[in-house]
Amino acid sequence: MRIFGRVRQRPSTDWRLATNRAFSLIDDGRYEDAGALLTRAADLEPWLSESWFNLALLHKFRHDWEQARAAGLRAVALLERDAGAPDWWNVGIAATALQDWPLARRAWQAYGLRVPGNGHGSLAASGEPLGMNLGGAAVRLSPDGEAEVVWGRRLDPARIEVLNIPLPSSGRRWGEVVLHDGAPRGERTTAASGSPGGRPSVYPVFDEIELWAPSSVPTWVVLIEAATQADRDALERLAADAGYAAEDWSSSVRLLCRACSESRMPSEEGDGLALHDPHDHSVPGHPGPLGHTAPDGLWSPERECGLAAPGSLVRGLLDGWVADSPDTRDWRDLEEVC
Structure with a gap:
């Protein structure tokens, strides 16, 4: 040191x-x-x-x-x-x-x-909070344990609001604010979006120090049947319109070794604040990506999704999503996990 x-x-x-x-x-x-x-x-x-x-x-x-x-x-x-x-x-x-x-x-x-x-x-x-709104960044939850890198919004130089739905192993929830360290440990790059020369955007990865503000919104896991990607997207939009979140963990979570997690890694979609920007779960070794897509790249209808919503709303949200297209959508095995 x-x-x-x-x-x-x-x-x-x-x-x-x-x-x-x-x-x-x-x-x-x-x-x-x-x-x-x-x-x-x-x-x-x-x-x-x-x-x-x-x-x-x-x-x-x-x-x-x-x-x-x-x-x-x-x-x-x-x-x-x-x-x-x-x-x-x-x-x-x-x-x-x-x-x-x-x-x-x-x-x-x-x-x-x-x-x-x-x-x-x-x-x-x-004596009010700063509210500097420094844009998107990533934060490594539980950096000394089962580390998970999630996307968030920087409120000021030491706080990030979590925008992904973290996996239950992290003990963190969507919408929580975490205190983070100042020196980045790793970077994430996203595809160029109209930037000069087509250069990708680069976002730092900060290590969490501790939870600064908890969230009262529980995390649920549910298995959905979504015939198409549009069906999956409709669930995420429905949750967002209600003021909460849904995230297709089958495509948004990837497993990385710690060395890769702490290096510069590409994030294939979005701008560092979007739902589909992958977040990472660090494990020993080098396992590669985790996902439920078929080997030939075709869409797999069965998806494991995280939901961040109150218990009084979550079932109605899922039922409403199915009711909009009952022939192409279904859900089962809803469980509160964090």
Whole structure:
């Protein structure tokens, strides 16, 4: 793990030994032991911004946001440059986790980002969320477990609203907002859509840190019979028109090894915000794509779909979808899974 070097003079040997040992312990998940060493390093070199940056980083790993904010503010107070330091990014993440919106605005602006409502107007003074609407991106849910990459909408530099319907193994739901780390780990590319030179769009993949805002909308899995792709699309439109979501997991989910998931991977459809942009489930090895299409590429009518809708609505939605074309549509085996 890299330790950023921006020092006025070379730190002491004891500081370097304690810090290097601490990051080895962090890599092993031994946060308490690492914290004792980084606290000792800060006592040895309190004038060094890295001492407090490293402590802020540790507290971020532990999700101790009060301590991360305090250490991060100590770090930025000792900086020698005005903008762009990663210390400010960590402060922004901690402030966002704590919903300290004035400090979050200050941190993102100090890093060099344009932030709405950062003047003397009512928005800056009210303490409301930033609402920067930074476009599409992907986020890796449960990055240390059964990782799954889903598409979402970036609300600000540290939060993404999930737009796919995650698989139940992730423990996440459609519409939830997750706090994410600042450094992308992987990229997804989508087909060019009228861009100059026909170049594809590239979207970063961020790692989830924790759930920021839960969703009350449950996830269901259902087996549908859809004679054509248009029949499947009609279900997704019907759910979207009702303010919820349906997603054909048979075609939208692919299995990737972790190395592929963390590299630049193509996403065959959409613009990073569309329903049919594939999301990824990372597993050991290199299994290739998962789907229920026939080997010759023909459409397979039986589809496994995820639905995000209240229990009071989900059966009526499916029955209404079938009623619109009973000869080409059917459903069975509805189950709430998350």
